[in-house]
Amino acid sequence: xxxxxxxxxxxxxxxxxxxxxxxxxxxxxxxxxxxxxxxxxxxxxxxxxxxxxxxxxxxxxxxxxxxxxxxxxxxxxxxxxxxxxxxxxxxxxxxxxxxxxxxxxxxxxxxxxxxxxxxxxxxxxxxxxxxxxxxxxxxxxxxxxxxxxxxxxxxxxxxxxxxxxxxxxxxxxxxxxxxxxxxxxxxxxxxxxxxxxxxxxxxxxxxxxxxxxxxxxxxxxxxxxxxxxxxxxxxxxxxxxxxxxxxxxxxxxxxxxxxxxxxxxxxxxxxxxxxxxxxxxxxxxxxxxxxxxxxxxxxxxxxxxxxxxxxxxxxxxxxxxxxxxxxxxxxxx
Amino acid sequence: xxxxxxxxxxxxxxxxxxxxxxxxxxxxxxxxxxxxxxxxxxxxxxxxxxxxxxxxxxxxxxxxxxxxxxxxxxxxxxxxxxxxxxxxxxxxxxxxxxxxxxxxxxxxxxxxxxxxxxxxxxxxxxxxxxxxxxxxxxxxxxxxxxxxxxxxxxxxxxxxxxxxxxxxxxxxxxxxxxxxxxxxxxxxxxxxxxxxxxxxxxxxxxxxxxxxxxxxxxxxxxxxxxxxxxxxxxxxxxxxxxxxxxxxxxxxxxxxxxxxxxxxxxxxxxxxxxxxxxxxxxxxxxxxxxxxxxxxxxxxxxxxxxxxxxxxxxxxxxxx
Numbered sequence: 069x070x071x072x073x074x075x076x077x078x079x080x081x082x083x084x085x086x087x088x089x090x091x092x093x094x095x096x097x098x099x100x101x102x103x104x105x106x107x108x109x110x111x112x113x114x115x116x117x118x119x120x121x122x123x124x125x126x127x128x129x130x131x132x133x134x135x136x137x138x139x140x141x142x143x144x145x146x147x148x149x150x151x152x153x154x155x156x157x158x159x160x161x162x163x164x165x166x167x168x169x170x171x172x173x174x175x176x177x178x179x180x181x182x183x184x185x186x187x188x189x190x191x192x193x194x195x196x197x198x199x200x201x202x203x204x205x206x207x208x209x210x211x212x213x214x215x216x217x218x219x220x221x222x223x224x225x226x227x228x229x230x231x232x233x234x235x236x237x238x239x240x241x242x243x244x245x246x247x248x249x250x251x252x253x254x255x256x257x258x259x260x261x262x263x264x265x266x267x268x269x270x271x272x273x274x275x276x277x278x279x280x281x282x283x284x285x286x287x288x289x290x291x292x293x294x295x296x297x298x299x300x301x302x303x304x305x306x307x308x309x310x311x312x313x314x315x316x317x318x319x320x321x322x323x324x325x326x327x328x329x330x331x332x333x334x335x336x337x338x339x340x341x342x343x344x345x346x347x348x349x350x351x352x353x354x355x356x357x358x359x360x361x362x363x364x365x366x367x368x369x370x371x372x373x374x375x376x377x378x379x380x381x382x383x384x385x386x387x388x389x390x391x392x393x394x395x396x397x398x399x400x401x
Numbered sequence: 402x403x404x405x406x407x408x409x410x411x412x413x414x415x416x417x418x419x420x421x422x423x424x425x426x427x428x429x430x431x432x433x434x435x436x437x438x439x440x441x442x443x444x445x446x447x448x449x450x451x452x453x454x455x456x457x458x459x460x461x462x463x464x465x466x467x468x469x470x471x472x473x474x475x476x477x478x479x480x481x482x483x484x485x486x487x488x489x490x491x492x493x494x495x496x497x498x499x500x501x502x503x504x505x506x507x508x509x510x511x512x513x514x515x516x517x518x519x520x521x522x523x524x525x526x527x528x529x530x531x532x533x534x535x536x537x538x539x540x541x542x543x544x545x546x547x548x549x550x551x552x553x554x555x556x557x558x559x560x561x562x563x564x565x566x567x568x569x570x571x572x573x574x575x576x577x578x579x580x581x582x583x584x585x586x587x588x589x590x591x592x593x594x595x596x597x598x599x600x601x602x603x604x605x606x607x608x609x610x611x612x613x614x615x616x617x618x619x620x621x622x623x624x625x626x627x628x629x630x631x632x633x634x635x636x637x638x639x640x641x642x643x644x645x646x647x648x649x650x651x652x653x654x655x656x657x658x659x660x661x662x663x664x665x666x667x668x669x670x671x672x673x674x675x676x677x678x679x680x681x682x683x684x685x686x687x688x689x690x691x692x693x694x695x696x697x698x699x700x701x702x703x704x705x706x707x708x709x710x711x712x713x714x715x716x717x718x719x720x721x
Contacts, residue, residue, distance in 0.1 A: 077403045079420075079668070090408075090612055091529050099524040101611070148570035149541040150551050170539050176602045177539065179501045185540035186551075193543060197569055204414055206545035210535060214494040214502060215510035216474050217535030219517045220544045222611075228474060231501075278501040288408065 073107060073116060085111055087344045087377075088263045100223040100245040102263040103286040103311075105344050107377055110319040119376035120343055124351040128367045130339060136362045139330040139392060143297045147194040150186070155194065157299040157391050162187035181231075181278040184271065185209045188282050191301045195308065196284075198298040203290040203313070212240070212281040221283040224259075224266035231279030234272040240281065242268040256282070256306025258383070260347040265289070265379075269306040280304075289313040289379055294327075294396040300384050307388030312396055314341075315377035320400035322368060323375040328394035329382075330362040335389045339365075342379035351378060355385070362394065368401065405667040405699070406588055414546045414568065415588040416610035418636045418667050420699050450664070450675045450697075455690045462684040464655045466713065468620040470525065472517035479518070481622050481655075481711040486511035505602040509535055512594075512606050512626055519608070522621040528614035537595070537605035543568065546609040547584060547591060554603040563595040563605070581629035583703070584609075587669040590634045590701065594626040610634050613701060616717050620653075623704075623712045630706045633714050637664065637700040640721045646692040651715035653685045654706065660688070661705040670701055685715070 074086040088102035107116075144155040156162050166183040188209035196207045210217040212226035219225070227241035227248075234240045239250040246261040256269025265286040272279035282303050290298070291313045301308040316323050329337070336357050343349035356365065369375055384390035403420040471479050477489050490510040496502045516532040523530035535542045537549030550564035550573070557563045562575040565584055576582055581594035584607075591609040606626055614621075615636035624631035639646050652660065659678050666672040679688050706712040 075402070078407050079403075079405050081407045084407075091524075099527075099529070101529060146570060148566050148568060149543055149548050151570065166539060170601065174500065176503055176505060176599050178503045181501060182539050189541040189543075193541070193548070193568075196545070200414070200569065204408070204545070206531070208533070208543070210540055215490075215506040215535065216513050217509060217533070217540075217542070219472075219474075219513055219520075220531075220533035220542070222520070222529070222531055225474070276501055277495070277499040 073111060073113070083109070085109065092263065094245045100264065101285070101287050103265040103289055103347065105289050105313045105377060105379060106291055106315065108315050108317060111377060115374045115376045116345065119371045119374055120345060120351065120378070122371040123341065123369065123376060123378065126352070126370060128352065128354065128369050130354055130356045131366045132356050132358055132363050134359045134361050134363050135328070138332060138361050139297065139394065141391070144299050144392065145194055145197045147190040148197055149193045150190045153190045156191055158302040159184070159187040159191040160304065162190055179276065179278060181211055181276065181280055184280045185211065188280065188303055191303070192282065192284065195299050195301045198296070199290055199310070201296060204288040206285045206287060207283065209280065209282045211278040213278055218281055218283055221266070221285045223264065224268060224283050224285050226268065226281045226283070231272040231276040232274050234270065234279055235274040240270045240272070254305050256303060256308070258309050258381070260342065262346045262348055265311060265347055267308060269303045271304045284308065286311055291315060292396050292398050294393065297392045297394055299392045300388070300390050302388045307384040307390065309381050309383035310393055312380040312382065313377060314380045314398055316375055316398045316400060318400040319374045321372060321374055322370045322401040324366065324368050324399045324401050325397070326364060326366050327396040328362055328364050329358055330391050330394055331358050331360055332389040332391055333360050333387070334358070335387065336385040337390060338381070338383040338385055340381040342381055344377055344379055347379060358390065414611070416590040416613065416670065418613040418699060418701060419615060420667070421638060421640065423642055424698055450692060450694045452675060452677050453691045453693060455677065455679055456688070457679060457681050458687050458689070459682050460685040460687060462682070464653055464684055464711070466622065468715070469622050469713065470518050470521040472514035473521060474517060475514060477514045481625050481713070483511065483625060483627050486515055503602070505536060505597065505599055505604065508597040509604045512604055515626070516606050516608060516624060519622055519624050522619070523614060526614040526617035526619045526621055529611035531609045531611050532607065534604070534606040536602045537563070538601055538603065542605040542607060544607045544609055546589060547593070547607050549595070549605045549607070553601045554598045555600055557595065557603065558598050565593050581626060581631060583632060585670050587671050590670050592624060592631040594629050594631070596627045596629070616719055617714070618716045620713050620715045623706050623714065625711055628709045630708050630710050630712065632703050632705045635702050635704070635714070635717050637702045637719055639697060639699070639719050643697055643721050644693060644695065646697050647720045648690050648692060649718045650688040650704070651685070651717070652681050652688060653713040653715060654681050654683055655711035657682045658707040658710050663703040663705070665701040665703060667699055667701055674700060
């Protein structure tokens with residue numbers, strides 16, 4: 069259980085509370101950057117201990133109501149790397165665009181992995197720009213064998229291995245601040261350490277030397293309220309979840325939470341609360357079905373002595389047709 | 402803990418600096434005339450911050466890269482030498498045997514391991530440096546704080562500049578290409594290089610300070626990409642407010658050269674409070690100087706070696 073709230077005094081911003089420091093040393097003495105949640109100014113030890121315990125013993129009812137058509141992709145932001153590329157949440161839909169723009173010539177532009185990596189980068193960097201309006205996630209994509217140009221993410225990385233080995237074994241080795249894990253081929257995982265959050269996705273085929281790795285590291289978790297669209301990147305068979313810092317602005321024993329979500333088709337979505345003191349602990353886990361179009365999701369949550377800030381995980385399941393989250397707000401009752 | 406700047410500043414991830422507890426509080430503790438506060442240092446004119454007693458003492462005449470780190474990605478040789486790393490990368494990337502591999506990946510892989518190693522050293526010194534390297538055309542290069550705009554190498558060569566954009570896409574700046582330069586805004590300290598131009602692909606690197614390392618005591622190599630040697634940024638952090646700071650900078654250099662020093666405001670990194678140069682011989686040396694002002698508070702120090710040289714910052718100390 070939490071024994072500390074990090075207090076920082078920042079010029080121009082005053083006193084700011086966080087659940088984790090900016091950097092820490094792991095058990096091997098390697099410095100890494102935890103996933104930080106900015107805590108509301110009223111947060112204290114009791115709320116971060118008893119409140120978190122209490123919320124783990126509660127349940128919520130998610131009410132889903134379709135309110136309008138699916139939002140157009142035009143509401144998403146451009147990729148800062150590729151502003152000329154159309155807005156998308158499905159990387160696969162951009163591969164042809166990159167093949168048209170930079171056809172394979174077997175001297176500089178080779179095979180398909182470069183086009184896939186660029187499509188992944190376009191979708192991931194667009195998502196990061198949306199997510200980073202008031203928070204910070206780092207993303208990268210490329211080939212982890214050679215030249216291993218995935219160092220744009222600080223603390224999560226793939227071992228360098230030949231693509232056909234990864235495809236043959238069925239997984240890639242992924243290094244996290246907590247140690248090495250395996251990520252299955254043609255899929256991805258969102259990985260929670262006690263104070264770190266990152267994601268890795270793998271796309272290797274049996275005939276190729278190169279393969280596609282995609283990496284994300286959540287450094288600052290997106291703060292509520294969220295008022296502008298944030299996509300759910302779809303990378304091959306992996307739909308990247310969004311992680312939200314559900315931080316009530318005012319202290320209260322009961323909060324009303326509301327968020328809008330826009331989907332291409334009817335889709336199951338997992339919704340979970342994670343312990344802000346140890347992200348590996350799931351406090352509450354639900355699944356809801358959202359219809360095609362834009363839906364509003366409402367629920368109420370109660371805890372004593374007050375509803376604490378929690379990390380909320382929203383994960384498109386199945387075919388991952390969920391396009392974007394439109395908003396996320398928390399209001400004291 | 403105190404910091405000079407909100408981590409997210411103007412929508413972009415900032416390079417922040419940890420401040421000593423006395424910063425900002427000192428004004429209340431000292432006579433009004435002392436003015437030893439961070440506000441004061443930001444308002445200082447260059448004439449008011451003086452450098453005295455600048456000297457260099459050679460400790461050893463041989464240059465070595467002991468104490469430096471590897472990338473952790475491969476078992477590459479620990480070296481600041483571009484040729485050594487490129488030779489190693491040429492043996493690692495099977496350009497002749499694998500149709501997936503192309504020539505441009507050789508220098509890029511050398512740059513990837515070089516930049517990641519520098520980030521590891523900066524992290525070891527107690528702080529955080531974000532780097533990225535790759536081909537900026539396809540699949541793109543970004544470290545989360547800045548990125549190359551994706552353009553064909555030939556377009557950039559015709560124009561003579563590559564475009565660096567902040568991660569949110571709102572600001573752009575030109576980088577002479579081929580070449581390298583600092584990328585400094587009021588809230589960001591960084592460096593970028595664009596080299597190894599082919600028809601479409603080229604090699605791009607970016608480096609951004611996430612949190613300045615204050616008075617580091619462990620070695621950090623200066624980034625060196627081809628013939629471009631980049632700067633290091635460190636926090637100049639006195640232990641208490643004072644009108645004088647005695648500063649020692651440990652440097653290893655592959656050749657005799659002139660180092661450029663720039664002291665930057667922690668309120669606005671674009672504002673240079675004082676700059677000066679000092680010659681160092683080949684080998685290991687200590688550069689000593691005194692800073693004098695009505696009141697000296699934490700600052701960001703930029704140290705720039707000459708292009709083409711290999712150099713290591715071994716330590717940086719400030720008294721008081």
